[in-house]
Each structure stands twice: as structure tokens, then as C-alpha cells.
Amino acid sequence: MQLGIERMVLNNRESHRTDFQISVDAASGITTGISAADRAKTNLKILANPTSLAENLVQPGHVFPLRAKTGGVLQRAGHTEAAVDLARLAGCRPMGVICEIMNDDGSMARLPELRRFAKRHKLKICSIAQLIEHRRKREKLVACEEIITMPTDFGKFDLHLYRSTIDDQHHLALVRGR
Structure with missing residues (x-):
């Protein structure tokens, strides 16, 4: 985490499971942090800037970052x-x-x-x-990771191993014929 923003709680019991982070403000160039202008500076000048560093922020603050799920x-x-x-x-x-x-x-x-x-x-x-x-x-939601041929008493089958691009869960498909 380049900005060093940590989760607000480890055990999130909020009903929607929104991943709240510890609140932040810009470290400089703002007044109290509560005004719309101060929050805009924190959001647009610091949080949205890919070159920002942890020292550009102070905690706690008035802007509440949320972390999105990968999928x-x-x-x-x-x-x-x-x-x-x-x-x-x-x-x-x-x-x-x-x-x-x-x-x-x-x-x-x-x-x-x-x-x-x-x-x-x-x-x-x-x-x-x-x-x-x-x-x-x-979007393509699964990626084939491996195919293994399996000869059986009932003929040749192919076992396909897929990985979900959404949650990294694995799925198997047993296929006979093409």
C-alpha cells in the first residue's frame, strides 16, 4: 500500500460489508479538512494522484477511503x-x-x-x-489453466481446470468428445 492507508476494522460487521479505511486529509494546503474544497484537494490532488505518498496524508481526517473488491x-x-x-x-x-x-x-x-x-x-x-x-x-469470466486427458473404462475424457477471474476460485469441467 503506497499510501499506507489501513482498514478501519479487521472484522467488518457492517451490513453491506463496505471496506472502510481509516479516514485521511491532505497533509498540507488545506485548512480544517472539513470543507468541500479541502475534501476535494484530499481526493483529487492526493488520493487520485498515482505519485502521492503516505507522507502526503494525515490520519485521521475527513475523507473516508473505501477499498473495492478485486472482482x-x-x-x-x-x-x-x-x-x-x-x-x-x-x-x-x-x-x-x-x-x-x-x-x-x-x-x-x-x-x-x-x-x-x-x-x-x-x-x-x-x-x-x-x-x-x-x-x-x-467479459471473459474464467480462464482455462490446464487440461488433463483421462482415459477411463467409458472412454477418453478431458478434465479442464478453470480459474474465475472474479474471485480466483477454481472450477472443474469433465468433458467427453468435442
Whole structure:
């Protein structure tokens, strides 16, 4: 870990299993860290910069980094993984900034309000389910690691060993004929 950001807890019991890291702030160039400008500097100037180092951050802070699962939304259907998957699909570095959008009354916006917000600001919107469907249709999800020929009393079979590109689990397929 180049930035030295550790997990907030070892035994995550949060209902969605979001992988929270210890909060951070930029080590310099900010005031208290709580303002939108200070958080933007921490996110965009430090966390998004591939040359940043651990000494560019202080802990604890006001920005809460989240770590995405390696397999993205196919491993965990969460907002964190969706942000990283969308960045990858766009050809960008695998990182993102997420936030909740609030209604004027302080409540969290739900899909109907989010659709209106997106239309008003000319933004695209998609669901995590749509992102999962897109990845399942377009990505190779297993890799063949080995094929072993097995002669048996019932004929010749090939044992194929596959590894999931999502979670590294192994799968076997016993095949007879082609």
C-alpha cells in the first residue's frame, strides 16, 4: 500500500460489508479538512494522484477511503465497486469518488429524484444491476489453466481446470468428445 492507508476494522460487521479505511486529509494546503474544497484537494490532488505518498496524508481526517473488491460488481454489488468498474470501463485509473445526493429537505435522494437530478444536469445514470449485466455479457469470466486427458473404462475424457477471474476460485469441467 503506497499510501499506507489501513482498514478501519479487521472484522467488518457492517451490513453491506463496505471496506472502510481509516479516514485521511491532505497533509498540507488545506485548512480544517472539513470543507468541500479541502475534501476535494484530499481526493483529487492526493488520493487520485498515482505519485502521492503516505507522507502526503494525515490520519485521521475527513475523507473516508473505501477499498473495492478485486472482482468489482461481479464480486460485490456495491457503490464502491461500481465507481471503480465505471472508471475502468471508461479507460481511466481504477478509482472513483462517491457521494450521496441530498434532497432540499435533507433526506437522501432516491431513484425518482436522482433521475430528475441527472436530467436537469445532463448526466447519465445507470444501475448497478445494469453494470453487472454489461460486465457479464462482455467479459471473459474464467480462464482455462490446464487440461488433463483421462482415459477411463467409458472412454477418453478431458478434465479442464478453470480459474474465475472474479474471485480466483477454481472450477472443474469433465468433458467427453468435442
